[in-house]
Amino acid sequence: MxxxxxxxxxxxxxxxxxxxxxxxxxxxxxxxxxxxxxxxxxxxxxxxxxxxxxxxxxxxxxxxxxxxxxxxxxxxxxxxxxxxxxxxxxxxxxxxxxxxxxxxxxxxxxxxxxxxxxxxxxxxxxxxxxxxxxxxxxxxxxxxxxxxxxxxxxxxxxxxxxxxxxxxxxxxxxxxxxxxxxxxxxxxxxxxxxxxxxxxxxxxxxxxxxxxxxxxxxxxxxxxxxxxxxxxxxxKDLKKLFIPFAKNELLEQKSHQATSPTAEKLNKLGYKVQVNPREINLFYLHNGLRERIIEREGEYFVHETEIKWSKDEILKELNNYPERFSPNVMLRPLYQEVVxxxxxxxxxxxxxxxxxxxxxxxxxxxxxxxxxxxxxxxxLQSEKLDKKRQKLNISNKELFLKQHELINRKVRQISNIDIDFSEQKEHLVNQFQEMYSLAKKTDKSFLGAIKAQEVKQLKGLDNLEKRLLKAQKRKLEDEVNRITILQNKLFPNKSLQERQTNFSEVYAEMGPKLISELLKKLDPLDQEFKILTFEE
Structure with missing residues (x-):
């Protein structure tokens, strides 16, 4: 593989x-x-x-x-x-x-x-x-x-x-x-x-x-x-080990106090915060119900129910039935590391x-x-798909491009005419630089008019380039369709395959080799994205 x-x-x-x-x-x-x-x-x-x-x-x-x-x-x-x-x-x-x-x-x-x-x-x-x-x-x-x-x-x-x-x-x-x-x-x-x-x-x-x-x-x-x-x-026995931490959560809202400043720091660094902590990050789990616990003025409530306790009553409930207290996404990591x-x-x-x-x-x-x-x-790609990729002259890295970017790149590569107007745009910009210099020496009021004309002509070249590219896509419709089909197969719903496809689809082709080959090929500490090609 x-x-x-x-x-x-x-x-x-x-x-x-x-x-x-x-x-x-x-x-x-x-x-x-x-x-x-x-x-x-x-x-x-x-x-x-x-x-x-x-x-x-x-x-x-x-x-x-x-x-x-x-x-x-x-x-x-x-x-x-x-x-x-x-x-x-x-x-x-x-x-x-x-x-x-x-x-x-x-x-x-x-x-x-x-x-x-x-x-x-x-x-x-x-x-x-x-x-x-x-x-x-x-x-x-x-x-x-x-x-x-x-x-x-x-x-x-x-x-x-x-x-x-x-x-x-x-x-x-x-x-x-x-x-x-x-x-x-x-x-x-x-x-x-x-x-x-x-x-x-x-x-x-x-x-x-x-x-x-x-x-x-x-x-x-x-x-x-x-x-x-x-x-x-x-x-229940594992949850008993978590009682002291669940108690801290109920009485002191310890996770909220500790994680809120961290979330704020990450936000200031420009990162999207994945989870915003609640004041109490515990659910009540009983008789099919799993709903969050809320504290108001010293009393505890189960959201959208009539269940409520005083402080002493909820601590008694926790000690008697720890399995009824379920950590949410913020507390589950701590629970896991406790047990x-x-x-x-x-x-x-x-x-x-x-x-x-x-x-x-x-x-x-x-x-x-x-x-x-x-x-x-x-x-994961089959040898058959890999051969199609090679025939279309698409590198594995290019497979990860957005579909319109991949198609535009390939159409430009296989077209028998030049659909890249970068040189013409550069020439146009240089011409207008001369006009800007001339206007500054004569009448600066013309600068705005020159700028407007430059934008108009560059936009015109953009439109011509897009129309020409569109025409070439129609002319090269077969290649465009094959590129689209290949990428849609490997990136279903325009997403990573691993987030969409069930293992059974690949197992049906590979059988037990699917897991054995993955065990051989995947190094967890090698932090790069892997592309594996398998025999059908």
Whole structure:
């Protein structure tokens, strides 16, 4: 599988904040502890070595319970056991419970995580490193997780009577996915790879009662041989470890106090703030309800309900039922680092952006801030598409241009006439410079008239250039169509493939080699965009 790399800055798909973070810009260094380089993990290990032994014991017990009915690999079992040891650490990624993995970057996140643990083991052989996928079972945005795209078609899971009123997606019944499975089976067709995918979908979603169990089965089947450990954070014993921090949130609004100044600093530096913190960043999760907690004049309310407590009552509720207190996006990172002996969080650009808001909050709670690593990004193309690209004389880098820019560039290149009027415009500007000089020597009142005439004539040349280009596009319609089809195939909905395409579309062509080749080719610390070409 040939590989080509492109700097993230040249893809035009990543924010200034992420590009500046990757380049190690000085102004951003106060927002994180250590840059993701292999040698920096030595100090991270030392700092995280203070992780409590009791937390390790509880974590391992929770995982053993969650895996009690799961047919997993010996390697995953060994990783769970290893977490009891003080010289074991995790590398973690998190993701929503997207239907049938959702977009391709689900795979890239987990593969980045697995591969980093391998590199760490080579560098620091005296320690154990465990790859962890944190399932976002407490999220409540059904619309975001209820579909996937295959061959340009959207496969949508509709809410059912059993799921009505349920906000935490992990609790959702898998009822109604039979219809999605039928449509998927018809679309994916026949053949060995297609049958594997159908079997995977059927066992995950039609033989498990809720979305948490279905997603655990699916991720385990895809990555158990690499020892991936899958964790559901919605657990009473884990939530007990978070009680002191949830209490600080309720009584002192600690995250808001710590992160608001950070968000303001980032904003002043010219960066878009990813998440604006609320005063209380906790939800109340009970009986299908997940709604935010609000404090007013010493009393606590659950938004849009009649549930309310005094200060003493809510603290009693927290101590008795910690599982009912659900961290939002601002608190989930802290919760994760409280319950995991974690060294590094691997996420997409949006995730890294909101983690960069949190360092001061971690310091206020005396919790080690993890190393932040941008997950691998990949464009997968078949040999057939790659040959079409080469025949059209399009470089891999040019594929990332906006479509109109790519077409205009190629039309100019293959046209048998010159459609670039830059030379004529330069000549015109030079002529008008002479006229400006003449006017200054004679009558300066003519300067405005000369300027108006210059603008008019330059605009005329622009219009002529555009008309000529348009005419050539019509003349070269076949080439334009082939360029458009190629780019639309590789960038569906004019977006990165990894944000749109489901893994099943590529697996149907590649089979098991999809994951094995990604594991071979993706170096999580090599911070460039990868283009991989595969045999069909």
């Amino acid at each position: 040939p590989t080509e790399c492109i700097p993230y800055r040249e893809t035009n798909y990543f924010t200034t904040l992420i590009l500046d973070y990757l380049s190690g810009k000085e102004e951003l260094k106060e927002f994180y502890n250590r840059f993701p380089k292999l040698e920096n993990f030595e100090e991270q290990i030392k700092e995280k070595s203070s992780f409590p032994a009791e937390n390790r014991k509880i974590l391992a017990e929770v995982l053993e319970n969650q895996y009690a009915e799961v047919n997993t690999s010996e390697k995953t079992r060994q990783h769970i056991e290893a977490l009891k040891s003080e010289n074991s650490f995790t590398v973690v990624t998190g993701h929503q419970l997207n239907l049938f993995t959702g977009p391709l970057y689900f795979l890239y996140k987990i593969i980045s995580t697995i591969n980093l643990t391998k590199e760490l083991k080579e560098k620091y052989p005296d320690f154990h490193f465990v790859p962890v996928y944190w399932m976002a079972t407490e999220d409540h945005d059904f619309e975001e997780i209820s579909f996937f795209n295959l061959n340009g078609k959207k496969f949508q899971w509709a809410k059912t009577p059993k799921n009505a009123g349920l906000d935490a997606v992990g609790q959702l019944s898998t009822e109604g996915l039979e219809d999605v499975f039928k449509l998927f089976s018809a679309e994916i067709g026949g053949g060995k790879n297609a049958e594997t995918l159908k079997n995977l979908f059927e066992k995950a979603y039609l033989e498990h009662e809720n979305l948490t169990d279905a997603t655990r089965y699916l991720a385990n089947e895809l990555f158990k041989e690499q020892g991936l450990v899958i964790l559901d954070g919605q657990d 995991l002996p974690n060294l590094c969080y691997i996420g997409g650009g949006g995730e890294i952006a909101y983690w960069l808001e949190l360092k001061a909050y971690f310091e206020a709670e005396n919790i080690t801030f993890p190393i932040l690593l941008l997950r691998n990004s990949v464009l």
